[in-house]
Amino acid sequence: MSPEIAVIRLPHGADLPLPSYATEGAAGMDLLAAISAPVMIPPGGRALIPTGLKMAIPAGYEIQVRPRSGLALKNGITLPNSPGTIDEDYRGELGVILMNAGSESFTVERGMRIAQAVLAPVTRGVWREVAELPASARGAGGFGSTGTKL
Numbered sequence: 001m002s003p004e005i006a007v008i009r010l011p012h013g014a015d016l017p018l019p020s021y022a023t024e025g026a027a028g029m030d031l032l033a034a035i036s037a038p039v040m041i042p043p044g045g046r047a048l049i050p051t052g053l054k055m056a057i058p059a060g061y062e063i064q065v066r067p068r069s070g071l072a073l074k075n076g077i078t079l080p081n082s083p084g085t086i087d088e089d090y091r092g093e094l095g096v097i098l099m100n101a102g103s104e105s106f107t108v109e110r111g112m113r114i115a116q117a118v119l120a121p122v123t124r125g126v127w128r129e130v131a132e133l134p135a136s137a138r139g140a141g142g143f144g145s146t147g148t149k150l
Contacts (some may be wrong), residue, residue, distance in 0.1 A: 001113060004117060005063075006056040010093060012036060013052015016110075019117050022085055028066060028116025031096060039108040041100040048059070048095045049114055057088040057119070064118040076102025079115060088122070 007018060021029055033039075034052030038074075041047045057063055065084035071077035080099040096115045100106050104148035108114060 003057065003061060005119065010050075010052045010053045010054065012050065015091045016052060018105065019053070022130055028069075028118045030079055031065070031094070031117050032114040033096075033108050033110060033112045033114050035108065035110050038110075041077075041098060041106045041108065041150060043076075043100055043103055043105065045139040046097060046099045047108065049108055051096065053094050054091060055086075056091065057086065060122055061088055062086060062120055062122050063094075064120050065094075066118060067114045068113060075104070075106050077114075078105055083118070086117075110113070114115055119147045 005071040009016075009018075013032075016032050016034055019029035019031055031051050034050050039047050055063075065082075065086065067078045067082055078096065078099055078101055079089060080097055086094060094117075094139070098108065098114060
């Protein structure tokens, strides 16, 4: 049985459909723009787009908000905090921060599919301070230390 996400539609999103999976194998549910007028995002600009939804995420889960690949490729529209995390105890309206990394202005319109929501389990860790870390083949190498070619 799938985990249930309790949701309230706010007045400005009441006529829009709830998030849904576009295909049988989709991992993300489409989030829609619940705006009353078009929002123009200039190149390099950002905008917080409301979804018109409040929710209660099941305990032990988060919602990850991710960019839509088509908007990213065709228009340079992405999420600057991708993936954005919606914690299980957040009860405010779900808003999506869109950023225009493209070279042309982009207009968000009411009902547009602007992002994806992925329900994901959360594993919480506990920090344990130690005097020394176990050795590994990689060691402290990072930031391109493994190269770009096989």
